[in-house]
Structures are given as C-alpha cells and as structure tokens.
Amino acid sequence: MSSLTKIFNPTIGRKALMALTGLFLCLFLCEHLYGNLLLYYNDHGHQFELYSHILTRTLLIRVIEYFLFAAFIIHAIDALLLTIKNKKARPIGYAKQKQSGNSTWISRNMGLTGSVILFFLVVHLRMFFFPHRFLDVHETMYQDVVTAFQDWRYSGFYVLSVIFLGLHLGHGFQSAFQTLGINNKNYAPIIKMIGIGFAIIMTIGFASIPIVFYLQIIK
Numbered sequence: 001m002s003s004l005t006k007i008f009n010p011t012i013g014r015k016a017l018m019a020l021t022g023l024f025l026c027l028f029l030c031e032h033l034y035g036n037l038l039l040y041y042n043d044h045g046h047q048f049e050l051y052s053h054i055l056t057r058t059l060l061i062r063v064i065e066y067f068l069f070a071a072f073i074i075h076a077i078d079a080l081l082l083t084i085k086n087k088k089a090r091p092i093g094y095a096k097q098k099q100s101g102n103s104t105w106i107s108r109n110m111g112l113t114g115s116v117i118l119f120f121l122v123v124h125l126r127m128f129f130f131p132h133r134f135l136d137v138h139e140t141m142y143q144d145v146v147t148a149f150q151d152w153r154y155s156g157f158y159v160l161s162v163i164f165l166g167l168h169l170g171h172g173f174q175s176a177f178q179t180l181g182i183n184n185k186n187y188a189p190i191i192k193m194i195g196i197g198f199a200i201i202m203t204i205g206f207a208s209i210p211i212v213f214y215l216q217i218i219k
Contacts, residue, residue, distance in 0.1 A: 018078040019176035021071040033205045045142025052141045106171045113168040120161035149213035158210045166203030
C-alpha cells in the first residue's frame, strides 16, 4: 500500500485520529492531576478554589475546554467504530485460538477499560462540573470534593475507575506512538517505559486523593 493510500485509508485515519486525541487527553490528565494535587495544601481549599476559578473565568481555558470535550467524543466514537470493525473482520474461532498468544489482556480489552472510564467521566462531570458551571450551587468546589470523598461508595468507585484508567494508559500511550509510526525498534523500549511510568504516576496520583480524604489524613 502506497503512502498516499495509507493517508486516505479510513481505518488508518481513524487510528491516527484516536492516537492524536489520546495523546491530547494525556496532556489534560497531567494538568488535571496538578489541579487536584492542590487539594493537599492545608489551607481549607484556598489554592484549589483559586485554580478552579481561573479555569472557569479564563477565555483561553474555556476555548481549550471545547477542544477537550471534542477530543473525548472523537476518541470514544473512533474506538467504538474500530472495535465493531475488528469484531466483524476477525473470525471468532481464530480469535479465541490466537488472542492469548499474540496480545495481552489489556490490549484485547481496551474497549472495556475505555467504557469504565467513560462511565466514570459522566458521573464525575455530573457531580462536579455541571452543578458549578450551569447551576446556582452554594457549596464551593472544595466542599463538594470533601463531601464526595467522605462517601466510601464514591471513593471506592473513583479508585477503581482510576485503576482502569492506568491500565488503559499503560497500553494506549505506547500504542498511540506505534500508530503514528514513531514506535520503531530503537524507541520502542523507551516509549514503553515512559508509558508504563506515566500510567503509574497518574494512577497513584489520582487514587491517592480519595484515599487521603476518606481516611481524613488531611482535615
């Protein structure tokens, strides 16, 4: 297949788009984790509230927000379309026979981990983003976070979802570079190491917050 044909191939185009949106969402995760870690300041949420205020009042951030939501939607739709296409193209018997030998559980279940993340995102936005953006709520964002993480059900759901996020990132990060043609033999081990490290940092960073607040390590 020629380079020009590859560029206009719908399947390859979807994979490249999913890779690019995935890497963009990784940048968002870094920024979001930074904001969440401000909860660790022992200042009754002052730094966190200041950060939240900047996010909701800065025009540039609001514009980026639209790109962020678009990236989420495109990434999810692309993943769904590619999953359906692969299911139709792969014989069932052959897949069952070969899947354990040439792929990992995580790579075969990116749809599952992605679905858990999507469900968590909907719940998360419903609890924090939409009330403070569109409704007239009296509680501060910090107060809502503290209240939510004092509930063992939401804290447990949050930690479990973050674990699925880490699994998704661990494979998705290196897969994105491979799709974009950057993951060659020389760079593959480095990219894999960076991807695993990134997944671990995101998992520990996000999961630590509900644990700390539920156990009331920070008052």
